[in-house]
Amino acid sequence: xxxxxxRMENIEKHFGKVIALAGVSVDVLPGECHCLLxxxxxxxxxxxxxxxxxxxPTAGEIHFDGAPMNFDDPRDAIDAGIATVHQHLAxxxxxSVSRNFFMGNEPLKRIGPLKFFDHEKANKITMDEMRxxxxxxxxxxxxxxxxxGGERQTVAIARAVYLGAKVLILDEPTSALxxxxxxxxxxxxxxxxxxxxxVVFITHNVRHAMAVGDRFTVLNxxxxxxxxxxxxxxxxxxxxxxxxxxxxxxxxxSLGGTV
Amino acid sequence: MSDASNVTPExxxxxxxxxxxxxxxxxxxxxxxxxTAVVFALFLLFAxxxxxxxxxxxxxxxQVSAQFMIIAVGACLLMIAxxxxxxxxxxxxxxxxxxxxxxxxxxxxxxxSIILTFALCIAIGALNGFIVVRTGxxxxxxxxxxxxxxxxxxxxxxxxxxxxxxxxxISDAAEGxxxxxxxxxxxxxxxxxxxxxxxxxxxxxxxxxxGQPVVDGIPMLIVWAIALVIFGHILLTKxxxxxxxxxxxxxxxxxxxxxxxxxxxKVLMFMFTAFCATVFATCQVMEFGSAGADxxxxxxxxxxxxxxxxxxxxxxxxxxxxxxxxxxxIFGVVQQGLFFAGVESSLFRVFLGVIxxxxxxxxxxxxxxxxxxx
Amino acid sequence: xxxxxxxxALATAIVATPMAVATQAVAEGEKYVxxxxxxxxxxxxxxxxxxxxxxxxxxxxxxxxxxxxxGDIADMARIIEQAAASAPDGIITTLADYxxxxxxxxxxxxxxVDVIIMNTGSAEQASEVGALMYVGQPEYDAxxxxxxxxxxxxxxxxLCVNHSIQxxxxxxxxxxxxxxxxxxxxxxxxxxxxxxxxxxxKVQAYLSANPDTDAVLTLGPVSADxxxxxxxxxxxxxxxxxxxxxxxxxxxxxxxxxxxEWGIDQQPFLQAYLPVVILTNYxxxxxxxxxxxxxxxxxVTADGLEKIEQFAGEYR
Numbered sequence: 001x002x003x004x005x006x007r008m009e010n011i012e013k014h015f016g017k018v019i020a021l022a023g024v025s026v027d028v029l030p031g032e033c034h035c036l037l038x039x040x041x042x043x044x045x046x047x048x049x050x051x052x053x054x055x056x057p058t059a060g061e062i063h064f065d066g067a068p069m070n071f072d073d074p075r076d077a078i079d080a081g082i083a084t085v086h087q088h089l090a091x092x093x094x095x096s097v098s099r100n101f102f103m104g105n106e107p108l109k110r111i112g113p114l115k116f117f118d119h120e121k122a123n124k125i126t127m128d129e130m131r132x133x134x135x136x137x138x139x140x141x142x143x144x145x146x147x148x149g150g151e152r153q154t155v156a157i158a159r160a161v162y163l164g165a166k167v168l169i170l171d172e173p174t175s176a177l178x179x180x181x182x183x184x185x186x187x188x189x190x191x192x193x194x195x196x197x198x199v200v201f202i203t204h205n206v207r208h209a210m211a212v213g214d215r216f217t218v219l220n221x222x223x224x225x226x227x228x229x230x231x232x233x234x235x236x237x238x239x240x241x242x243x244x245x246x247x248x249x250x251x252x253x254s255l256g257g258t259v
Numbered sequence: 260m261s262d263a264s265n266v267t268p269e270x271x272x273x274x275x276x277x278x279x280x281x282x283x284x285x286x287x288x289x290x291x292x293x294x295t296a297v298v299f300a301l302f303l304l305f306a307x308x309x310x311x312x313x314x315x316x317x318x319x320x321x322q323v324s325a326q327f328m329i330i331a332v333g334a335c336l337l338m339i340a341x342x343x344x345x346x347x348x349x350x351x352x353x354x355x356x357x358x359x360x361x362x363x364x365x366x367x368x369x370x371x372s373i374i375l376t377f378a379l380c381i382a383i384g385a386l387n388g389f390i391v392v393r394t395g396x397x398x399x400x401x402x403x404x405x406x407x408x409x410x411x412x413x414x415x416x417x418x419x420x421x422x423x424x425x426x427x428x429i430s431d432a433a434e435g436x437x438x439x440x441x442x443x444x445x446x447x448x449x450x451x452x453x454x455x456x457x458x459x460x461x462x463x464x465x466x467x468x469x470g471q472p473v474v475d476g477i478p479m480l481i482v483w484a485i486a487l488v489i490f491g492h493i494l495l496t497k498x499x500x501x502x503x504x505x506x507x508x509x510x511x512x513x514x515x516x517x518x519x520x521x522x523x524x525k526v527l528m529f530m531f532t533a534f535c536a537t538v539f540a541t542c543q544v545m546e547f548g549s550a551g552a553d554x555x556x557x558x559x560x561x562x563x564x565x566x567x568x569x570x571x572x573x574x575x576x577x578x579x580x581x582x583x584x585x586x587x588x589i590f591g592v593v594q595q596g597l598f599f600a601g602v603e604s605s606l607f608r609v610f611l612g613v614i615x616x617x618x619x620x621x622x623x624x625x626x627x628x629x630x631x632x633x
Numbered sequence: 634x635x636x637x638x639x640x641x642a643l644a645t646a647i648v649a650t651p652m653a654v655a656t657q658a659v660a661e662g663e664k665y666v667x668x669x670x671x672x673x674x675x676x677x678x679x680x681x682x683x684x685x686x687x688x689x690x691x692x693x694x695x696x697x698x699x700x701x702x703x704g705d706i707a708d709m710a711r712i713i714e715q716a717a718a719s720a721p722d723g724i725i726t727t728l729a730d731y732x733x734x735x736x737x738x739x740x741x742x743x744x745x746v747d748v749i750i751m752n753t754g755s756a757e758q759a760s761e762v763g764a765l766m767y768v769g770q771p772e773y774d775a776x777x778x779x780x781x782x783x784x785x786x787x788x789x790x791x792l793c794v795n796h797s798i799q800x801x802x803x804x805x806x807x808x809x810x811x812x813x814x815x816x817x818x819x820x821x822x823x824x825x826x827x828x829x830x831x832x833x834x835k836v837q838a839y840l841s842a843n844p845d846t847d848a849v850l851t852l853g854p855v856s857a858d859x860x861x862x863x864x865x866x867x868x869x870x871x872x873x874x875x876x877x878x879x880x881x882x883x884x885x886x887x888x889x890x891x892x893x894e895w896g897i898d899q900q901p902f903l904q905a906y907l908p909v910v911i912l913t914n915y916x917x918x919x920x921x922x923x924x925x926x927x928x929x930x931x932x933v934t935a936d937g938l939e940k941i942e943q944f945a946g947e948y949r
Contacts, residue, residue, distance in 0.1 A: 078518050086516055092509035094576045094630050095502075103506050104518035106499035116497045143630040315718035315744070323711055414798055414824065422808070422818070424799045425706075427732035463743035466763060473744055543707050549732030552799035556703040595715050598699065605673070607702070 003066060005030045005198045006051070006082070006167055011060035013046050020046040022222040023060070028167060033189060033199040034227075035209040038219035039242050044202050047219065048169050051200070052084040053077030065166075083160035084169040091152045093145030097137055098126040100144050101159050129158045133188055150181025154188050161192055168192060169200045174208050186212050204242065206235045218242055287570040287578060287629070290622040291585030294568060294614065298589050302596045311599035314460040314474045324591025325484035326539060327565050328584050332491040333528075333535030334562035335583035339495065340528040341508030341575030342391060342398040344384075346405035347536045347562055351555025353409040354380045354540035356417055359426035359550035362433070369429070370438035377537050383409070384533025388526035398529075406559070414552040430548030442483070442538070443545025445476030480542040484584075487535065491580035504528065508575030564611070565590050568618040570625065577626060589614065662694040663722040663916055665909060668712050670729035670753065670800075672704030674827065676946075677853055677879060677901070681752075683947055684905030685725075692913040704797075706730040710737045717741035723912040725905075728754030728762070729802065738762045747915065749908040752901070753802045756925040765921060768907050770899035770929030776806040778930055779876055779897055780813015783848055786894070788814060788874050791821055791848040792839055796832060796856040798824040803852050806878060810850050825856055832859040837867055848874035854881030861887050880933060885945045888935055898941075899929030902948045 004027035013021040021043045028034045038044045049055045050062075053071030062069045064080055071077045077084075091100050102122050109118040123140035130137050133154050144152060153173045160168050170189070174182045189212050193199050203209050209216060217227045218241040225241050302311060310316045330347055337344055354376050361372030387405055391398045417426050433439035455462045455472025462472050495501040506514035507524045514521050539558075544550050569586030571578025593614060597607055667685050671678045682698050689696040699716065701708035706729050714737045716724050724741055728734055728750050735758075742748050742763045750759040750767045759767035783791070791814065793807035804822070811818040823839055825832040836859070840846055849864070851857035857877040864870035870892045877884055878897045887893035907926060915921045933941060941949050 074516070075518055084516065086513070092506055092513050092576065094509045094572070095505050099502055099505065103502060103514065106502050108499060115499070116493075117499050117502060119497075145630040310719040313718060313720075315714070319711065319715045319718050322714075418798070423801050423804055425730050425732075425801045427730070430732065461744070463740070464745045466739070466743040468740075468743045471743075473740070547707055547710060547730075547733035547736075549730055551706055551730060551733070551801075553704055554707055556705050595711070598712075598715055599719055601697075 004028055004063075005065060007063040008047075008051065009061045009063075011047065011050060011062075012058045013043075013050060013055060014058045020222055021050075021057075024219065024222070024224045026217050026224070026227065028198045028200055029214075030166070030198050031193055031196045032214040033193050033201055033212050035213035035216045036200060036202045036219065037204060037206065037209055037216060037238060037242050039204055041221075042219040042242070043222045044219055045171070048084065048171060048200065048202060051077075051167075052082055052169055081164060081166035082169065083163065083165035083167070084171065085153065085156040085160060085173060086171050091144045091147075091156060094143060096141040096143055097130070097147070097155060098122045098140035101126045101129070101155065101162075105163055125162065129162050130155065133158045133191070134184070148181055150177050150184045153177070153185050157185075157188050157192060161195065161197060165197060167198045167200065169202070171202050172204075173201075174203060174205065182208065206238045206242070209238070210235050287622075287625070288582040288585060289570070289625050290618050291569045291579075291582040291589070293621065294589045294618055295585050298592050298596070298614075302592065302600065306596055306600040309599040309601070311596055314472075316599065318474045318478075320592050320595040321481055322478060323595050324588045325478075325481045326543075327561060327587035327590050328484040329480075329487055329539045329542075330532075330535050330558060330562040331565040331569070331583040331587040332487045332580055333532035334559075335566045335569065335571055335578055335580050336491055336495060336504060337528045337532045338563070338566055338571050338573070339508045339575060339578045340504045340525050341511060342388075342525055342528065343402060343563070344387065344529060344532045345399065345402040345559045346387065346409055347532060348555040348558035348560075349406045349409035349413065350380060350383070350533055350536035351540045351543070351558055352413040352550075352552060353383075354537040355544045355550035355554050356413045356426065356552065358541060358544050359429055360416060360420060363426050363428050364420055366432075369433045369436040373438050373442070373541055376541070377534065380533045380537040381530045384530040385526055387533070388529030391529070392522040392525050410552075413554075417550075417552060424552040425549055427549035429544055429550065433545060433548075439545050440479070442479055442541040444479050446479070446482060448476040451476050478542075478546070480546065483538055483542060484587075487538070488580060488584040491583075495580050500524070505576055508577075510576070561590065564615060567622075568615060570618075570622045572626065577630070586618070589618075662692070663913055665689075665694060665696045665723045665725060665912060666716040666719075666721050667696060667698050667751075667905065667908075668709060668716060668724060668726040669698070669700045670704060670706055670709050670727050671700050673700065673702050675704075675855070677855070677881070679946065680901045680948060681905040684902045685909055687948075688906045688909035688913075692910060694909065694913050696909055704800075706733050710734055713737040713741060717744055717746055720744075721746060722916055723747040723749065723908075725749045725751050725908040725912070727752045728758050729800065731758050735762050738764065747912060749912060751904045751908055752899075759925065765915070766911070767925040768904050768911075768928055770897075770927060772802045772805040773809040775878070775897055775899065775930040776809020777813040778809075779850070779878075779895075779932075780810040780815075782813075782895070782932065783810070783874065783876060784814050786874065788848040790816065790843075790846050791850055791874075792836070792843070792846050793818075793822045793850045793852070794825050794832065794836060794856040794860055795822050795852055796825050796827045797852075798822075806852055807850065827855055829859040829862075832856055833863040833866075836860050836863040840867060840869065840873075846873070848876065851875075851877040853877070853879040854884060857881065857887070857893075858883040861892055864892065880941060880945055880949055882945045885933075885938060885942050888933060889938055889942070891935065894934070896933040897929065898931045898933045898949070900931065900949075901928075903928040 007027040009025045010023045011021055012023055024047060036044055050057050053074045053076050107118040107121045108115040126140045127137060135151050135154055173185050177185065189199055189201060214230050215227050216233060216238060218225050218238060357376045357379060358372050361367045361375060362369045387402055390401050414424060417424055451472045451474055454460045460472050460474055463469050495504060503519045503524045506519045507521045511521045565586035566583045568589055569579060569582030571583060593610055594607060597610060669678055685696040685698060699712050701712060710733050713726060717740060724746050738748055739762055748764040750764045752769045754767060755771055756767045793810060795803050795807060797803055807822045808818055823835060825835050849860060851860050861883060864873060875893045876895050877893055880896050880898050884893060884896050888896055
């Protein structure tokens with residue numbers, strides 16, 4: 001098996017008296033889809049914010065590509081190749097797809113001493129990358145606001161991949177989507193994984209996780225119950241771990257096993 | 260712009276195809292273009308013989324429009340970046356007064372006074388921006404505070420120093436100053452004299468300037484307006500920074516997540532707005548030769564109105580410098596044109612309201628077509 | 634889209650209607666434009682508007698009133714340029730700021746428009762720009778005359794309530810008053826703002842902080858009316874020496890009640906009425922008075938208030 005691209009050991013994060021993470025260890029391999037599951041408030045968001053450089057951990061170590069790493073700024077993480085696609089804040093609806101695609105990483109062309117945004121190049125790349133992901137745009141200047149939620153996620157993912165992400169963190173990409181759109185996003189995840197990129201897929205939906213996940217880590221109240229491989233664990237077991245075991249069994253009984 | 264749509268192999272059957280003509284038509288400036296056409300058509304119809312389209316008349320509304328344009332460019336970029344500046348009008352009064360105090364009261368060379376004033380005012384703009392991004396307070400409130408602070412100083416300083424609220428004599432001080440010309444001079448004097456000699460434009464009929472053309476050149480005010488519009492348009496649409504301006508105003512959090520230095524963009528835009536206000540003030544002071552404590556009253560709203568007529572979104576992230584410039588042109592032409600058309604001056608606000616409303620309705624509609632908002 | 638075009642067409646029609654009416658309503662006879670420096674909110678200029686309306690009617694000429702909405706003198710310069718471009722027979726304007734307005738006025742004169750300076754300015758400035766004449770009240774001199782009068786009445790300290798401190802002519806009035814009294818202006822000038830409640834409170838605050846103030850000078854109805862209320866409130870009405878520039882309904886009442894010692898009448902009606910009459914006669918028959926006309930200052934006291942009472946705020 002390959003070396004992990006990112007290894008996080010005994011990560012702790014305290015906000016004043018609140019202990020958001022109490023020693024979590026996770027490693028992610030290139031080309032795998034690592035699902036991070038957990039209920040609301042389990043510490044998923046805090047964990048990925050540490051991974052993407054937004055927070056610095058109170059204690060614990062991060063190894064990236066085998067070397068210890070300290071991110072002071074999200075910019076550092078982006079430069080290292082860790083890209084995050086956020087739940088809601090992925091795209092700016094008023095801007096065109098191509099402007100969104102290159103936001104913060106605009107291609108430049110030089111005219112005399114001045115550098116300008118190379119719209120032609122940006123438009124062409126955007127159309128190509130979108131086609132690779134199976135989305136046909138009316139044009140690169142189409143506003144993101146005209147796209148569906150799933151398409152927006154796909155644009156964001158394609159964008160991160162194009163910009164050279166080695167680790168792609170997806171923060172609940174499917175939580176607000178319909179069935180068909182979810183399927184599209186999951187298919188996109190599969191395509192990305194096959195390109196050798198490590199995908200960290202955060203979700204609380206076990207079925208979505210089971211559909212594409214290679215390994216599964218469950219967070220509960222700032223702690224982890226360890227990591228399981230695909231085939232080593234069932235959907236029901238994951239569900240139980242997420243909810244903290246016993247209570248859900250009782251709850252499930254009263255709901256007729258539909259949760 | 261839309262040629263890439265041809266390469267798309269498959270088209271979602273739910274998206275209606277749009278003709279290229281329609282595609283080209285639907286842009287943020289459309290409201291401004293339609294408005295400009297309507298306004299000119301109306302005035303050509305009702306005020307053609309009134310002197311509005313004589314060379315003097317054209318210069319008159321061009322200058323007024325150019326003034327609006329200068330502050331509208333700054334306000335437009337700032338608004339697209341998601342912020343407001345209500346201190347523009349006070350900044351105009353303040354900048355003019357500072358130039359006057361430096362050059363007349365303190366007797367410093369005019370070029371130095373202008374440069375120092377620019378530095379001071381841009382620094383105040385930066386302070387505005389810094390407070391906004393640091394505190395996260397609405398820029399509306401922060402710049403409202405500066406509206407009062409700057410206006411207060413504009414009255415207090417000359418009163419304390421010179422015991423009056425208007426400082427004159429700048430024209431004498433600026434005589435032959437190289438930098439003063441850049442703001443108060445006129446270009447192409449020879450050409451206009453020739454045009455006057457050829458009877459293409461009218462000439463003065465009596466007095467010391469008899470025989471000189473009534474319009475003796477292109478005032479630098481207009482040159483600045485055009486230059487700033489071109490600069491703003493290129494900055495916004497053709498550069499990396501322009502993309503950051505859109506992104507900062509569209510969704511600051513999303514922009515930050517993508518690595519856009521949102522705070523820097525916003526502070527720079529506050530500085531640019533202050534720069535534009537100072538250009539306005541300097542042109543005014545150099546043309547008229549005096550600075551008054553009441554200069555620039557309510558100009559911040561005039562700038563915002565021009566920008567909104569030009570199709571920008573009040574909440575940020577959307578707009579066009581060309582649109583704002585057309586908005587300024589409409590504003591200036593209507594304001595001056597109503598007089599030529601012989602309309603009672605107190606009705607000006609009624610017209611302004613009607614235009615503003617029509618523009619906003621039209622622009623909202625256009626924007627929905629472009630962005631798919633519902 | 635269609636409904637939108639309809640809306641736009643409607644808006645256009647609304648915009649166009651009064652314009653069409655206005656262009657058709659052009660009267661026979663000469664055309665004059667009066668340009669003032671007063672913001673829209675200044676009600677004192679109503680007398681001026683009535684004055685030009687009456688003169689226009691009597692002489693059979695068309696007179697338009699123009700002003701910068703916010704009182705910005707730079708905007709006023711553009712209005713003068715614009716008035717000149719519309720090629721009227723004459724322009725009647727104030728000279729609120731010589732530096733700013735001189736060039737536009739000179740240009741107007743050079744392009745064949747006759748100009749009379751009214752209200753603000755001075756005879757010297759009027760002749761310098763090449764205007765036919767000056768009709769008005771020299772502000773500094775009026776202030777000084779008032780100060781000298783107050784000095785005779787035993788006043789040694791005063792408060793000048795300035796409701797529009799950015800206007801240099803108002804500062805001139807206070808300065809003249811101080812010089813007439815022979816004291817320093819110093820802190821005696823209060824920047825009161827134009828809001829009545831604010832003026833009232835500021836005046837009360839000043840007087841309680843400086844209780845030995847002998848006199849109050851207000852610079853027009855805008856500051857006089859609230860000042861009167863302030864004095865009635867703190868019981869100083871009738872006790873403190875109170876003089877004011879300009880007249881108005883409340884001021885006249887104050888003079889009658891003995892709260893106000895005197896009002897300085899610059900007779901704005903004449904400043905508006907006379908230039909129109911003079912210009913018309915000049916253009917029709919070539920006759921022109923040989924000198925400038927001082928419309929003020931006239932001190933209005935409790936004696937002979939009847940006419941003033943009747944027309945206060947309208948023609949007085």
